[in-house]
């Protein structure tokens with residue numbers, strides 16, 4: 001058998017039986033294999049590679065989302081994408097945050113390379129919002145608000161678009177930074193994708209999404225035939241995971257009281273920065289990321305899911321979207337599909353618990369008896385109480401509407417089967433959310449986990465005025481009783 005046919009044999013074998021082979025081969029001649037792959041994949045000439053990178057949170061306890069996004073920028077930049085084609089959205093309150101032990105530096109792993117340098121600040125602060133995100137995607141400069149760079153995706157029919165979004169999410173929603181910002185609803189995102197497709201201004205698009213319940217942004221919603229391939233950090237109804245967290249394995253440096261990354265995100269980023277992206281297909285990367293995201297942590301992490309035109313696009317190479325770093329050319333091939341943890345599996349934190357850990361550590365680390373310690377304690381208590389408040393509110397609302405806790409839970413906790421969107425009537429859902437928030441205050445990042453209950457109320461035909469009454473009753477009761485001391489001070493999450 002020649003080296004060439006042996007390589008091809010390996011390739012087929014690897015694709016067919018991904019669980020049982022690990023080839024990280026520098027000594028097989030892959031130059032011919034490369035030819036084989038590119039002939040197969042790149043029939044039409046490559047247009048411009050565009051990218052939108054968005055971190056949807058702010059606050060130091062959410063350090064990791066902006067770290068992920070800055071890291072993604074570095075990977076794309078080294079891959080050969082130009083700044084003029086990479087649009088970055090980030091609140092930009094981390095690098096020079098007073099809690100940051102290394103001012104001006106953001107890191108995305110414990111080894112600590114800076115990923116902040118050179119990142120374009122196209123849209124920062126309040127300009128990170130739904131309108132600007134969708135306007136950038138549509139290439140519509142005149143629809144932008146605020147004072148961002150004005151950079152938009154002015155893509156043409158031969159171009160590719162890569163969208164990466166890292167943040168908190170809930171059932172059918174993705175957050176934007178700030179307590180009062182409108183979230184991105186799944187139906188609006190999918191409508192925007194349909195609109196973009198109709199304009200014929202891209203060849204194909206890849207979307208990577210890190211968020212809790214991320215699958216719910218596409219489940220039963222993403223239309224086939226638009227040349228869009230998606231992977232999500234979690235299925236439609238589970239949490240995604242922070243990574244490189246304090247007190248964890250592998251541990252974040254002790255001066256950091258916050259997680260440095262997210263599991264799904266660092267899985268695709270660390271894969272992409274090491275390997276030759278010309279020889280890594282979308283499907284292969286999915287498999288590598290899927291396994292790492294599920295098995296890296298002890299009780300299993302989350303399920304990475306693919307959506308969209310999977311069959312049509314999964315054999316394209318990553319290079320088509322994110323380029324490749326020429327320094328990685330010798331790493332021809334990455335088949336880490338039998339990925340196993342190299343160290344003790346980590347007990348890392350769900351995205352929704354990371355803030356709690358942060359505020360607890362801020363308290364623990366503050367000098368005994370200091371004002372700082374007292375303040376940190378207060379903040380921690382506020383976070384705990386905010387959690388109890390939203391948990392309690394939904395229970396009371398359920399009882400008010402459905403009589404017993406059992407009946408309430410049946411409706412509120414219902415999860416629709418795969419293939420169905422979280423809600424049929426999106427305007428009902430949005431109105432329900434507004435109605436709840438009017439009585440109970442805006443959903444915190446943690447509170448997002450209860451949004452599904454409101455979607456379920458729409459599905460169950462609950463009347464808006466009944467939810468209004470129930471919310472009033474529930475949140476007034478909570479404020480008056482055990483939550484007398486509950487403070488409305490929000491923790492910027």
Ligand SMILES: *[C@@H]1O[C@H](CO)[C@@H](O)[C@H](O)[C@H]1NC(C)=O
Pocket residue numbers: 138140141142143
């Ligand atoms: C761009 O946005 C503006 C303002 O929302 C809108 O009036 C216009 O129709 C949009 N243009 C395109 C090409 O969609």
Ligand SMILES: *[C@@H]1O[C@H](CO)[C@@H](O)[C@H](O)[C@H]1NC(C)=O
Pocket residue numbers: 044045156157158
């Ligand atoms: C896109 O690619 C096709 C095929 O190579 C070419 O004929 C066409 O001119 C290109 N279109 C643009 C807008 O670059």
Ligand SMILES: *[C@@H]1O[C@H](CO)[C@@H](O)[C@H](O)[C@H]1NC(C)=O
Pocket residue numbers: 298299300
């Ligand atoms: C983790 O996933 C594997 C494979 O799906 C399964 O066999 C195992 O029971 C799971 N472990 C836990 C703790 O859920």
